[in-house]
Amino acid sequence: MRSWRGGARTLAAAVLVAGLAACSAPDAESGQDLSTLTVGLATEPDTLSPLLGYGKDGNSKIFDGLLQRNQKLELEPALATALPEVSQDGLTYTYTLRQGVKFSDGTPFTAADVVFTYETILDEKTSNGSRDEIAAVESVTAEGDHTVVFRLKYPYAPFAERTVLPIASQKAAAGQDVDTGAYNTSPVGTGPYVLESWRKGEKMVLKANPGYWGGAPEVKTFTAVFIPDDDVRATRLRAGELDGAVLPPSLARTFEKADGTRVMRAESVDYRSVTLPTGNPVTGDKAVRQALNLAVDRELMVESILRGSGRPAYGPIPENSPWFAPETKVAHDDAKAAQILDAAGWKAGDGGVREKDGRRASFDLWYPSGDKLRQDHALAYASEAKGIGVEVKVQAGTWEVIEPLLGEDAVLAGGGAGFDPDFDLYSTLHSGLIGNGWNNMGHYTDPGVDEALDAGRESGDEAERREAYTTVQQRFADNPGYTYLTHIGHDYVVSDAYEGLTTQLEPHDHGMGGPWWNLQDWTLPR
Amino acid sequence: MTSLVKAPPRVPRAPFGRRGLGGTLLRLVGRRLLAAVPVLAAVTFGVFALSAASPFDPVKQYLGSAALTASQETLDQVARNLGVDEPFPRQWWNWLTSALTGDLGESSIFRQPVADVIAERIGWTALLCATGLAAAIAVAVVLGVAAARRPGGPLDRSLTSLAYALEAAPSFWVGLLAIWFFALQLGVLPAGGLSEPGSDTITPGGLLRHLVLPAGVLAISQMPWFLLYVRQGVTEALTEDPVRGARARGLRERTVLFGHALRSGLLPVLTLIGTRVPEVITGALLIETIFSWPGMAAATTEAATAADFPLLAAVTVLAAAAVLAGNLLSDVLYCLADPRVNPEEL
Numbered sequence: 006m007r008s009w010r011g012g013a014r015t016l017a018a019a020v021l022v023a024g025l026a027a028c029s030a031p032d033a034e035s036g037q038d039l040s041t042l043t044v045g046l047a048t049e050p051d052t053l054s055p056l057l058g059y060g061k062d063g064n065s066k067i068f069d070g071l072l073q074r075n076q077k078l079e080l081e082p083a084l085a086t087a088l089p090e091v092s093q094d095g096l097t098y099t100y101t102l103r104q105g106v107k108f109s110d111g112t113p114f115t116a117a118d119v120v121f122t123y124e125t126i127l128d129e130k131t132s133n134g135s136r137d138e139i140a141a142v143e144s145v146t147a148e149g150d151h152t153v154v155f156r157l158k159y160p161y162a163p164f165a166e167r168t169v170l171p172i173a174s175q176k177a178a179a180g181q182d183v184d185t186g187a188y189n190t191s192p193v194g195t196g197p198y199v200l201e202s203w204r205k206g207e208k209m210v211l212k213a214n215p216g217y218w219g220g221a222p223e224v225k226t227f228t229a230v231f232i233p234d235d236d237v238r239a240t241r242l243r244a245g246e247l248d249g250a251v252l253p254p255s256l257a258r259t260f261e262k263a264d265g266t267r268v269m270r271a272e273s274v275d276y277r278s279v280t281l282p283t284g285n286p287v288t289g290d291k292a293v294r295q296a297l298n299l300a301v302d303r304e305l306m307v308e309s310i311l312r313g314s315g316r317p318a319y320g321p322i323p324e325n326s327p328w329f330a331p332e333t334k335v336a337h338d339d340a341k342a343a344q345i346l347d348a349a350g351w352k353a354g355d356g357g358v359r360e361k362d363g364r365r366a367s368f369d370l371w372y373p374s375g376d377k378l379r380q381d382h383a384l385a386y387a388s389e390a391k392g393i394g395v396e397v398k399v400q401a402g403t404w405e406v407i408e409p410l411l412g413e414d415a416v417l418a419g420g421g422a423g424f425d426p427d428f429d430l431y432s433t434l435h436s437g438l439i440g441n442g443w444n445n446m447g448h449y450t451d452p453g454v455d456e457a458l459d460a461g462r463e464s465g466d467e468a469e470r471r472e473a474y475t476t477v478q479q480r481f482a483d484n485p486g487y488t489y490l491t492h493i494g495h496d497y498v499v500s501d502a503y504e505g506l507t508t509q510l511e512p513h514d515h516g517m518g519g520p521w522w523n524l525q526d527w528t529l530p531r
Numbered sequence: 532m533t534s535l536v537k538a539p540p541r542v543p544r545a546p547f548g549r550r551g552l553g554g555t556l557l558r559l560v561g562r563r564l565l566a567a568v569p570v571l572a573a574v575t576f577g578v579f580a581l582s583a584a585s586p587f588d589p590v591k592q593y594l595g596s597a598a599l600t601a602s603q604e605t606l607d608q609v610a611r612n613l614g615v616d617e618p619f620p621r622q623w624w625n626w627l628t629s630a631l632t633g634d635l636g637e638s639s640i641f642r643q644p645v646a647d648v649i650a651e652r653i654g655w656t657a658l659l660c661a662t663g664l665a666a667a668i669a670v671a672v673v674l675g676v677a678a679a680r681r682p683g684g685p686l687d688r689s690l691t692s693l694a695y696a697l698e699a700a701p702s703f704w705v706g707l708l709a710i711w712f713f714a715l716q717l718g719v720l721p722a723g724g725l726s727e728p729g730s731d732t733i734t735p736g737g738l739l740r741h742l743v744l745p746a747g748v749l750a751i752s753q754m755p756w757f758l759l760y761v762r763q764g765v766t767e768a769l770t771e772d773p774v775r776g777a778r779a780r781g782l783r784e785r786t787v788l789f790g791h792a793l794r795s796g797l798l799p800v801l802t803l804i805g806t807r808v809p810e811v812i813t814g815a816l817l818i819e820t821i822f823s824w825p826g827m828a829a830a831t832t833e834a835a836t837a838a839d840f841p842l843l844a845a846v847t848v849l850a851a852a853a854v855l856a857g858n859l860l861s862d863v864l865y866c867l868a869d870p871r872v873n874p875e876e877l
Contacts, residue, residue, distance in 0.1 A: 043728040049829075051595070052642040058597055132612040132639070134597030136605050182637070184612065189642040202731040205641075205651060207724045207825035210731040230728050232823050236707060241722045244714040405586035420599060432600055442606050443599040514596045 037502055039529045041226040044499075044521060045238040045250035049209075049231040052189040053200065055171035056125045056178060058135045059192075062424070062512060064522045066211055066227070067109075068171030068194035071100050071119065071153070076507050076523070078424060080165055084114065084172055084195065088165065095160035095465040100168070102151040106218045108174045109199045116147030121175035123155075131183045139167050160463040162470060163425035171196075197222050197525030206231065213525075222525040242266070242498060249499035251519060254314035257496035267501040269520050270494050271508035272325065274423035276318045277382045279370060279488040280447030284412040287368045288447075291484050292349030293395065296342035298485040299335055300393045301386060306491050310381045314494035320478055321421065321429035323492045323510075328426045330475045333482035342393045351394070359394040367396035371410065372417040374401040379417040382490055386417075411446050418446055421492070421513040426474045431458050434481065449486040495519070504530065555874040556863055563859050570855065571848050576623055578847045582838045583619035590615065592837035593639055613639045615838060622840050636841030640833050645841045648830055653849070655725070656826035660815045662742060663749030668804075671754050675761025676793060682766050691762070694755035702752035702814055706821040709744050720744050723823040745822040752814050753807070757800060764796030771795065794868065801864045808857030812850060 053059050055068055063073050073083040080088060085100040092098075106114040123145045126133050141161035146154050157164060177193035178186070192200055197219060198211035208230040213222040230247060232238040239256045241247050243263075252260075260266045281288035281297070288294070303317030322329045346359055346366075354360035358367055370387065372379040380401070387397035397415070407416055422428040431438075435458050436451070438444035454477050461473035495511050497519045505528075506520040590610045591598045598606065610616045614625075629636060635645040678687040697705075714722035721741050726733050768774060769792045777787045819828035827846065834842040866874045 051640065054642070057642060129608050130612060132593070132609045134594030134601045134605060134609060137600065137602045140602070184639065185637040185642050185644060204725065204731075204825040206819065206829045207823045208728065208731070228728055228731075230724065230823060232723065233820055234707075237710060237723070237821055240707070240710050240715055244710075244718065244722055246714070246722060246728050403586055404591060405588050408588075422600070438602075441603045442601050444602070 037500070039502055040224055041228070042224050042503075042521065042524065043228040043230060043246070043248050044519070045230050045232045045242060045247045047231075047233055047235070047238065047251055049205065053192040053203070054178065054183070054186075054189045055122060055173050055194075056131060056133065056183050057189065058133050060171045061135050061138070061169075062422075062514070063169040063171075064509075064518065065171045065194075065196065066198040066524065067192050067196045067200055068173070069196050070169035070171050071102075072165060072168050074169060074424070074509070076509055078510055080169075083169075084119075085168075089155075089168070091165075091465060095162065095463065096157045098155040098157070098164060098168075100153045100155075102153065103218060104151055106195050107216060108177070108193050108195055109214055109216075110174065110177060110193045112174060112176050114172070114174075114195050115150040116153045117150075118172050118175045119153045120145050120147050121179065122170070122173045125173070125178075125183060126170075128183075139170070160465065162462060162465050163427045166425045166428075198227060201226075217525070219525065222527070223529045224524055224527050227521070227524060248503075249497060249520065251495065251497050254312040254494070254496050257314070257498055258312060260498045265501060266498050269497045269499055269506065269508055270314055271497065271511045271518060271520075272316065272323070273492055273495050273511040273513075274321075274323050274326070274421035274429070275419065275493050275495070275511065275513040276321060276323075276421045277379060277417065277419050277490050277493060278318065278321075279383075279386055279490065280411070280416045280418050281486050281488065282412050282415065283448045283450050283486060285368055285414070286364060287366055287395075288415055290349070290351075292345050292351065293366065294485045294488075295483075296345045296393055297390060297395065297488050298482075299338045299342040299345070300395075301389045301488060301490060302337040303490060304337070306382065306385055310378070310385060311491060311493055314496055316492045316494075318489035318492045320481055320489050321433060322426055322474070322478065323423075325510075326423075326426075328471070328474050330478035330482075333478045335482070339392055346393060346395075353394060357391070357394055358396045365396065366394060367398065368415055369398045369400050369410075370415040370417060371400050371402055371407045373404055373407065378493070379419065383417045386488070386490065408443075412440075412448055416446060418487070419513060423510060423512045426470075426477075427458075427462050430474065430477055431462060433487065434458060434477065447486050451480055451484060451486075454480050503527065552866070552874075556866060559862065559866075559874040559877055560859060563855065567852070567855050571851055572627070574851045575627070575844045575847050576620075578843060579619045579623040579626075579840060582835060582840070582843060585835075585838070587836050587838060589613065589639075589838035592833075593839075615639075615840075619840075623844075626841055626844050630844070635845050638830075638834070638839050638842040640837040640839040640842065641830070645845050648842060649827075649845055649849070652825060652827045652830055655824060656812075656815060656819065656828075658742070659745055659749060659819065659824060659826060660811050662746040663815065663818075664753060664811055666746060666750035667753040668757055670750065671757030671761050672793075672797070675758045676765055676788065678758070678762045679765035679769065679792075679796070680788070687762070690758065694758045697751055698755040700752075702748055702817055703821060705751055706745075706748045706818055709748050710821075713744060723821075725825065745818050745824050748821075749811070749815055749818050752818075753811055756807070760800045760803065761796065764799050765792050766796075768792040768796035798865065798869055801868060802861050804864075805854070805857035805859070805861035808854050809850070812853060 050059055053067065059065060060068055063070055069083045071083060071085040072080045075081050082088060084103055084106060086103050087101060089098040089100045102116055108114060123142060125131055126136055127142060141157045141159060141164060143156045143158045148154055174193040178188040181187060190203060197214055197217045199214045201210040201212045203209040208228055211227040213225045215221045232241060235253055235256055238250050239252055242250045257268050261268050281294050283289045307313060307315045307317060316324055319334050351359040351361045351366055358365050370383050372383045383399045387399050390397045432444045434449050434454050435445060436455050439448045457473045457476040461470045464470050499506060499520050508520055509518060509522050511518040590606055593613060594601060626636060638645045638648045641648050674690055678690040681687055710722040713720040720743050725741050726737050774787055774791050777791045816828040816831055819826045831846050834846050862877050866872050
């Protein structure tokens with residue numbers, strides 16, 4: 006009797022499921038259910054709590070920020086109704102909040118949630134490593150339920166860019182240990198999707214939020230499957246278990262001629278560069294720096310190392326950014342490089358390595374062991390340097406080994422936050438940050454650059470900022486204390502049943518980037 | 532010293548006195564459990580020391596790429612919040628005293644209580660290990676006996692070569708090959724996870740289908756070793772007196788093989804199952820990563836590299852307990868299989 010009833014229940018459930026499946030929108034050609042998207046990702050988040058940094062650059066799916074970025078990375082209002090009002094002195098930012106928005110647990114979203122989110126992140130008991138990004142905040146206060154006012158300690162022009170930070174629910178997240186509490190795995194947000202399940206090490210399933218303030222998404226189920234191995238991810242995509250995946254360029258290429266999939270290449274601000282420490286007499290020499298900057302064939306690196314998926318890099322600001330100073334672009338020119346070295350007194354010496362005052366033009370270049378991409382860049386760099394008589398000895402080590410050597414030895418660095426020129430330029434070039442964590446790894450020092458960086462950070466005027474960052478890039482091009490090599494592209498393969506997909510310019514850390522960055526706005530073919 | 536004169540007619544002594552086999556086995560288990568306590572304490576201390584001596588920076592591991600842009604002040608503050616600025620013996624002592632009260636502490640790297648981290652994962656790893664090990668032993672016994680019947684025959688030679696070849700093949704490579712063949716070329720088995728990628732409900736049938744490849748690869752990686760031992764044990768047993776006696780009595784070949792030769796030939800294998808437990812576990816962790824199997828793999832590697840002491844200690848205790856339990860299981864099986872062995876002496 007009991008088992009019969011169980012059987013009937015299962016049958017009823019099966020009928021129900023079949024009925025639901027019939028209601029969803031199958032693609033006419035393949036019969037594929039387009040309202041369910043399953044993608045393979047290489048990395049899994051440690052936490053889903055914005056209080057610990059999840060989704061800090063937007064696109065978190067479960068949450069919204071006060072602002073969000075469109076495809077061109079321009080700021081748009083999200084939980085705020087408009088871009089913030091900024092006071093004349095640049096110290097006060099006022100946001101008016103959208104009314105009638107509810108968290109996925111039904112509680113209304115108010116200014117108190119915004120205050121809670123920012124204050125919790127700024128609390129030193131919260132172990133959030135991205136706290137410094139909003140370090141300018143002096144106080145955040147709610148004025149009524151629908152207005153939030155930020156007061157800054159110092160003028161910080163790119164502050165609005167930081168307010169894409171996702172807003173947590175005070176009701177759901179308060180009263181527990183932020184570092185280890187349940188909110189890390191059971192998030193409650195206002196975003197277009199709601200967490201359905203998360204089996205760590207396997208996958209995460211998100212369901213469309215039917216009450217989303219921006220309209221219920223058409224893709225009803227989004228599943229992120231975590232597959233660390235690139236080959237396995239590619240194979241499972243090929244076997245039809247996934248609708249899309251992030252892949253390295255060499256594997257993405259194998260899908261170019263495949264039926265049913267399309268390769269999408271997201272441009273990025275994710276750079277690879279070589280630090281040339283000021284403290285080392287060879288790499289600290291301006292002539293050596295200039296010569297190395299001219300000696301590298303960036304186009305060739307993009308072709309051979311990145312297989313065409315990427316762009317040459319001349320500085321942290323990518324060529325296609327509106328902030329890029331085009332005059333800092335250099336062409337590969339070994340002859341000119343040799344000329345500069347000759348003029349500076351670096352004369353040909355033993356074994357083809359130049360010498361000056363008895364010092365050989367030789368230095369060590371470290372890359373983090375196991376990172377194939379950086380290894381390839383390092384070896385290519387060493388071979389280019391050899392061409393102009395500079396010896397670069399490539400070494401591998403863990404970051405823990407490399408860290409104490411930062412002031413003396415070169416490192417194959419990577420990074421790129423993008424969005425605002427301040428984010429990358431300030432942290433890599435400002436001499437005030439030398440020895441401060443992993444900032445300014447090459448110990449770059451130029452008072453003129455510092456001054457312009459401060460001006461760009463503080464000024465609220467677009468023209469003044471443009472001038473400041475042009476100055477920074479020009480001065481840097483004259484004394485290139487890092488050799489920027491490439492901006493690497495991020496490749497994705499996605500089922501071609503989906504049309505009109507786009508990608509954003511992506512930062513170094515591209516957790517929720519990819520063609521599904523705006524999943525909530527996808528419209529499915531009728 | 533018994534008097535020879537008054538000696539009663541000699542009767543076979545009950546081998547384990549008044550307690551019987553069950554009682555002595557229980558005493559064996561009890562003794563081993565007691566001995567495990569100092570072993571586990573020492574092992575956790577050793578692991579804390581190793582992890583503290585390793586070059587990994589727990590703060591950098593915890594923050595990931597955010598560490599690259601964080602200020603030194605934030606890095607120091609996070610170190611204080613995580614408690615990793617304290618010397619490791621103190622961290623170990625803190626962990627030990629709270630673990631004894633039942634509180635396993637919190638895992639910094641997973642931002643969760645350790646008990647939750649373990650509870651979510653351990654069942655899946657146990658399922659994978661048990662299925663893989665059982666399959667490996669079953670296949671190895673059948674093939675090993677088949678090979679041992681005609682030592683040096685064509686079947687024996689091909690099985691032995693196959694075993695050596697598989698023993699040398701990395702399980703990672705076998706896993707990739709299995710995915711390529713069964714999921715891509717034949718399209719008959721799913722290549723990873725516990726349920727179809729688009730759904731999150733686990734059904735018994737679906738779970739079984741998803742278990743085939745990872746458990747199969749684990750079985751293949753463990754099987755050669757068992758196969759070689761079974762083959763050797765049974766080959767030797769087939770030349771021993773009881774087998775010749777059984778044959779002389781005219782017993783059927785099948786009875787001789789399975790009733791006599793296999794039983795005595797498996798004895799060395801039984802003792803060594805326990806020693807194989809660490810390899811089964813590490814093999815399973817590697818396979819979990821390939822097949823997106825939501826078990827202990829990520830928890831184990833991240834705990835070690837991030838010097839996440841509470842989680843590391845829990846994982847270590849579990850692994851050490853599994854090894855000790857494996858040894859105990861071997862001994863118990865050995866006692867059951869061989870009446871000559873006295874558990875009091877183990």
